[in-house]
Amino acid sequence: MSKTILAVENLKTYFPIKGGVFNKIRAYVRAVDGVSFEVQEGETFALVGESGCGKSTTGRSILRLIEPTEGKVIFNDKDILVLSREQLRMMRKDMQIVFQNPYSSLNPRMTVQKLLSEPLINHFNLTDKEVSERVNWILDKVGLAKQHLNRYPHQFSGGQRQRISIARSIITYPKFVIADEPVSALDVSIQSQILNLLMDLQRDLGLTMIFISHDLNVVRRISSRVAVMYLGNIIEIGTTDELFDNPMHPYTDALLLSVPSLDPTKRKKRIILQGEVPSPINPPTGCVFQTRCSKRMKICEETRPSLKDIGNEHKVACHLY
Template identity: 55%
Template sequence: MVNVQEQKVLLEVQNLKQYFSVKREKLLQPKLSVKAVDDISFTLCEGETLSIVGESGCGKSTTGRAILRLDEPTAGKVVYNGKNILDLSKKDLRTLRGELQVIFQDPFASLNPRQTIQQILSEAMSIQNSVQKELRKDRMRELMHLVGLPEEALSRHPHEFSGGQRQRIGIARALAVNPKLIICDEAVSALDVSIQAQILNLLKRLQRQLNLTFLFISHDLSVVRHISDRVMVMYLGKVVEIAPKHALFNQPTHPYTRALLSSIPVPNPKVQKERILLSGDVPSPINPPSGCRFHTRCPFATELCSSKEPETVEVQNGHHVACHYANDFFSA
């Protein structure tokens, strides 16, 4: 496990906001926005895996897209290796993107079906000019070896591979430009469980071998527990808890985190596990609740929770919680 205090901070996100305008149905209707990501901050250290978890619609994938500027953020700072990505020109951003890569959820949709694997990998190297032209074939053979595919795969098309093999090709494409940070956006959720384990082990091996840094976005807490160094929990565009993996799974503090972890199935019929069931639905991100956004579903909510937004407090070294009663819940 990476010791965050001893590592260099590679990525620092400060007060990031990502709002999307909603089309008005009437001419005089007030302008509305979906607050997909609303004022979040966190750091990511070199060689670390930070996982982002939460329900669908909480802002996990939008955070990843905003960091890469696939969507232009509404406000905030994204400082990578000392440079604010949001201030870069298109030319400088294109150069920097060689160090920032992404692995998408659907390995079939993210690969050009008309190109061979050799063309897909060569295109990435050509755009970033990461490898000299005469050395690209050797580099492609090396990439195939790294991800566990035969060299003959280079002459084939994406449809000729299984889902797991296609995701290996997606990983090879990300590695083709020698990145330092890779954002894994639900990178294993479309795969069978046995294949998920293979891909996760491959990512961990590549991380050790190539000194990679991962921002791992997932809704599967079992997967997150296997691959993470730290875990960040999001709810309705906000960060509610962030902590080292073992601290979060062994002593979850925020009521929402506790509810999430209680939903993990236990593969033993003799073990009785208490399940925390939340009432109501997730509120609309167009008009989020005042105060703590979780108070409409929280079984411990008080009047303070509905009127004042909680500050993030550190309940233990590296364990931060956005809750008015964080210290009470942590010691309970």
């Protein structure tokens, strides 16, 4: 049985809105509003949803790149949210992130040599020779050459920059990596190469990964389990095959039917969602999706559904079940 390496419990991240003469807090943006899930050691767990649903904020809150409002993030039996700044710094080598945009995530004033050496110097007591050996090893692992070491980020293509970002994130041999839409800023022709690289690294190094994306075709290819987010909430979780073949929540169903298919025999009629996504400043009472749901019932307007286990490792937050 797989070990649970990460457990997120009732995670909330609210951003205050200030105004008035005394700049008082008037309201909160509820970017993440009570998210709970577990990630097993060695798996790739995907967070999906449309733009603005809170998936990237969830990822950054887990690593405390954004400070959560409340909740628990248990990593290897330690609650990340109660660690001191120094304790958290010591754990950084085990928890890393690959950012979406390789054009802004790398320091333009640092060569590749410095970019890759810096994490090793900060976290390990290594000799110059050991640092050089590990840098050369990781370069080869991500498909770059030694002659790239003295170049700056602006001298590389987008795909090469993302390879450098990935190398920087795994050079400390982390146990856990968050990949925050790592291919969405790249050309389609390059996306497949980066996905293959991530899957190879995940297999070879035994990485545990949270993969954040809005591209469902990419998610189906790379992930073992999927959680669907809407307005800061997780509304459905399941294994990849189970969720894609048997979506239970009306929102998940509409999301999957929006994915284009080249096979005319597999094309189905799309579900067009009516209305706009509600504001995270003032989310609806009851189910967060009830304002756009064609299957809305009276109870949906009054009570927020909790995630219920419906079998086959499948959970859904919907009053229909």
